[in-house]
Amino acid sequence: MLQKKLSEEFFQDYGLLPLRYNSITDDEMALSEHVEEFSQRFLFCLIIFFILTASCFVDIKEIVKIFQAPALGIKFLQFSPGEYFFASVKIAIFCGLLISSPLLIYQVFLYIVPGMTNKERKVILPLVLGSGLLFGSGLVFSYFFLVPAALNFFIAYGSDVVEPFWSFEQYFDFVSLLIFTTGLSFQVPILQFIVGFLGIISGQQMLSLWKYVVVISTILAAIITPSTDPVTQILMASALLILYLGGAGLVTMMKR
Template sequence: MGSAGALLSHSPPGLGGVPLPLRRHPLLRCAPLLPSAAPEPLRCRHGRHLRCAAADRETPVPAPQRDESPSGSLGAALEDPSPQPVQNGSFGGIAEDEEQSSLYNFLYPSKDLLPDDKEMSIFDHLEELRDRIFVSVLAVGAAIVGCFAYSKDLIRILEAPVSVQGVRFLQLSPGEFFFTTLKVSGYCGLLLGSPVILYEIIAFVLPGLTRDERKFLGPIVLGSSVLFYLGIFFSYTVLAPAALNFFVNYAEGAVESLWSIDQYFEFVLVLLFSTGLSFQVPVIQLLLGQVGLVSSDQMLSIWRYVVVGAVVAAAVLTPSTDPLTQMLLAGPLLGLYLGGAWMVRLTGR
């Protein structure tokens, strides 16, 4: 046989022996037609490329010889492809490993596990998100207005940790006390409006959660709220008095304690909220454990690094530089971490 561009001449009856050129496709192998033989129907193999065998019924078609040239190797590769099986868009066992992982099941749950799942366009999601943000802002704004009406009472409550030690507060610039009351009202309003914000967030993400995730969501939300308020209470009753008493006793006999009202409340409010946020460590551990990223054994195996991390986190979160306040915050952080690892182990992770 010639190359792919060779021409086969065949003179059908009635055309006076005029040869007609027939161009061969590179992937189509045809045997020469004999005048005394009728062509057999096309026989297809493999479903991809055609191989034609039209010859004399009494004359067997010789098997094509393998072409050792580079072009022949290329043709054989095109004729006999051996595609690898593909499952779910992935090769081999990668898809099976991903489907068996907890992270894959968390990110791509089955629709049968979503009881309230419904198709929504991106604009519907954005509209729902806008409405929930509006409700949250409205609730926080109403709480801020209510706190501003009782701002002086709130200021007296926050001054209590050092008022018994004779510390006096000064207004060093016009309007400083007014802006301080606005700051205190904003923090307290955000604290009081946080349940509404939390509810709107849960209502927005709830349709996309499975039944098992919904059972797990309740304890997580309740535990997170309790730990946050517990952290604020711990900071108000333990951390803030300890830090402030340290500064007062250190300056006793040398200077008179006359503090700026704005700087004092900035110190106290930052300490309260940073402590509340730091108490969320067990919640983060439970989430990571349920997703399958970290196990309880892995959490407990790095306890030495956790001790160093707790000290560093306490130094960053506390606005003061005294070691007493840092140690008072590092101790609970370490205890919360160990308690979170123990809770992850109870869940079987």
């Protein structure tokens, strides 16, 4: 019993268990205890974020090579003093945030779980896991499909007129924005699950609206993607439509 208590205290001290672990449903915390727990978890998240960001900055050259990989045949230039340095800092922060995001979400989950009912916990855990998997899938889809498609379009479009010399900082801004917005757009099934679970709209009603979804997906693809090329927008619109239909099917099966 003593060993179990000590192990629980160890994980609680390092933010890996709720501070209310032993009384997760019985006791209520005072406001000061809520504030204290929030402060501890927020500090823990900041420390993890800074450590991972610093680690990324130390190995920034290898990370830059990963970002440059889709841009085949492109020569990157530095148009102002310190441009590559500041771009490296932005890349390190971006990667640090992406890598630490699962742990940050886990900390938020631990903070809110003790105040939930058993039914709510059974719903929120798969929802959080599904959201993380969809976001990661969006990042992979964007890096391996959207980014190369957009770059190939821009390179081929002006290849007989201009030679491609790009600013590395502007290139990173373009790639990071496209990757991040794609990850967010892949949360469509999660939103569908929430509105379906709340009974706002049924899965069959979602499926019946597919014609409107095609138009909306096309418009959203034009807004989400920072490029204006049709190839990237078609790929994004197709992905959004598939995600929507998959989410509608999931809601339909959930209600049966």
